[in-house]
Amino acid sequence: MPGVTPELLALLQTPEGTEALAVAAEVGDGEPLAAASALRARGFGAELSAAALTQASLRRRAAMKFGPDATGMFFTRPGLEQATRAVVAERRAARLAACGVTTLADLGCGLGSDALAAARHGIAVYAVDADPGTAALAAANAEAAGLADRITVVCADATTVEVERYDAVFADPARRQAGRGRVFDPKAYSPPWDFVAGLAGRVPRTVLKLAPGIDHGLLPPGAEGEWVSVGGDLVEAAFWCGPLASAPRRATLVGLGELTGSGLEQAPVGPVGAWFYDPDPAVVRSHLVAEFAELIGGRLADPAIAYVYTDEPVDTPFARRLAVTDVLPFSLKRLRALLRERGVGTLEIRKRGSALVPDQLRKDLKLSGPHAAGLVLTRVDGAPTALLTAHS
Known part of the structure; x- marks a missing residue:
C-alpha cells in the first residue's frame, strides 16, 4: 500500500x-x-x-x-487511478437498486467507490479485496462515510467467496500488474477471466466492470454491453448480465443521455455533408454509430469510418458537430497552400482512418497566420481526404 x-x-x-x-x-x-x-x-x-x-x-x-x-x-495513487468515478458508481448503484438488489458481493472493491454508492442506495455490501492494505483503506472509507454498518470489508481471494449468498455480484478485476502497468489481455486479469466470466452462471444478476477496449465477443449470451463516458472521456465498459440486461448495447454519456441498439446495424453511406459529427467514444466503442446516424438523419462518407454527416445542423449530445468549409483529396502541397491563403496559424486536427501523425503534419504544413481552423483527416469512399472545418 x-x-x-x-x-x-x-x-x-x-x-x-x-x-x-x-x-x-x-x-x-x-x-x-x-x-x-x-x-x-x-x-x-x-x-x-x-x-x-x-x-x-x-x-x-x-x-x-x-x-x-x-x-x-x-x-493510494494506484487505487485512485483505478477507482470508479463517483458519478458512474452512483448511476450503477441506482440501477442495481431499481432492479431489486438488496445484497451485493463486490469482488475487487479497491478503495470502495462502488461499495459506497451501493450502500447509499440501501444495499448491504460484502466488499472483498485480495490486498490487505487496500482492504484496510476501503474499510476506512466506509467508516469515514458513515456507512460501515452497510459495508463489510474483508481481505480475501475473490474466487473463495460464496457469491450465491447474495442478490447480485459486482466484479472489477484488476487490470494492472506491478511493474507492467495496464493489462489488456483478459486472461491476465486478477481474478482470472474464466472465473469472472463464470459469475453470471452462478448469480444471474452480475455486473462486470471492464476496460473500454474489451472485445464484444466476450459479452456473455443475452448480456448488455455498456460503454460509459464522462465529459467526453471513455472511462469504462460494463457487462450487465441476466435480468439486469435491458438492451444489447448501450452508450452512456453521464449527465447527457443514453443511446441503445443492437450494435449490428449498418449506417447509410453517402457524400460528405455541410455538417460533420465526431461521435462520443462511448457511441463508437458500443458499435452504435448507425443508431446515432439514424437519430440525426445522418450518413457515413465511408462505411468503415465512424464520422457522420448531415446537410442541416442537428443538436445532439452524442457527438461534436463542426461546419465543413472545404473537402479535398489529401495533398500536403495543396493543403499547405490553402491554409496559407486562409491565414491559418492554429489548427485543431482530428483523424480516423489516416496514418498521419498530427504533430508532424503541423510542422510539415508550416502554419502561420492569425486565424484558426479545424482539419479532419479521414477517408471518403476509401480515398484519403482532408476536411477543413470552421474553428469552434
Whole structure:
C-alpha cells in the first residue's frame, strides 16, 4: 500500500492524525519542503507528516472523481487511478437498486467507490479485496462515510467467496500488474477471466466492470454491453448480465443521455455533408454509430469510418458537430497552400482512418497566420481526404 502502512492508516484515524490531515490540507499546496517543515513545527513526527501530506495531495486530486467526499477519504495513487468515478458508481448503484438488489458481493472493491454508492442506495455490501492494505483503506472509507454498518470489508481471494449468498455480484478485476502497468489481455486479469466470466452462471444478476477496449465477443449470451463516458472521456465498459440486461448495447454519456441498439446495424453511406459529427467514444466503442446516424438523419462518407454527416445542423449530445468549409483529396502541397491563403496559424486536427501523425503534419504544413481552423483527416469512399472545418 504505497505511502500508507496499516499502522500509519490507524494513526491517521486518531485525533492526532485527523489534526495532521487538517494542517496538511492547509499547507499542502505550497512547496513540499516548506509544507513538511510546517507540520514538523506543529509537533507532528516526520512519518505522520509525510503520510498526511501524501493524503492531502491525493485528496485534492481525488476531488475530480469523488467531489466533496474526497476530503474525508483515504487513497493510494494506484487505487485512485483505478477507482470508479463517483458519478458512474452512483448511476450503477441506482440501477442495481431499481432492479431489486438488496445484497451485493463486490469482488475487487479497491478503495470502495462502488461499495459506497451501493450502500447509499440501501444495499448491504460484502466488499472483498485480495490486498490487505487496500482492504484496510476501503474499510476506512466506509467508516469515514458513515456507512460501515452497510459495508463489510474483508481481505480475501475473490474466487473463495460464496457469491450465491447474495442478490447480485459486482466484479472489477484488476487490470494492472506491478511493474507492467495496464493489462489488456483478459486472461491476465486478477481474478482470472474464466472465473469472472463464470459469475453470471452462478448469480444471474452480475455486473462486470471492464476496460473500454474489451472485445464484444466476450459479452456473455443475452448480456448488455455498456460503454460509459464522462465529459467526453471513455472511462469504462460494463457487462450487465441476466435480468439486469435491458438492451444489447448501450452508450452512456453521464449527465447527457443514453443511446441503445443492437450494435449490428449498418449506417447509410453517402457524400460528405455541410455538417460533420465526431461521435462520443462511448457511441463508437458500443458499435452504435448507425443508431446515432439514424437519430440525426445522418450518413457515413465511408462505411468503415465512424464520422457522420448531415446537410442541416442537428443538436445532439452524442457527438461534436463542426461546419465543413472545404473537402479535398489529401495533398500536403495543396493543403499547405490553402491554409496559407486562409491565414491559418492554429489548427485543431482530428483523424480516423489516416496514418498521419498530427504533430508532424503541423510542422510539415508550416502554419502561420492569425486565424484558426479545424482539419479532419479521414477517408471518403476509401480515398484519403482532408476536411477543413470552421474553428469552434
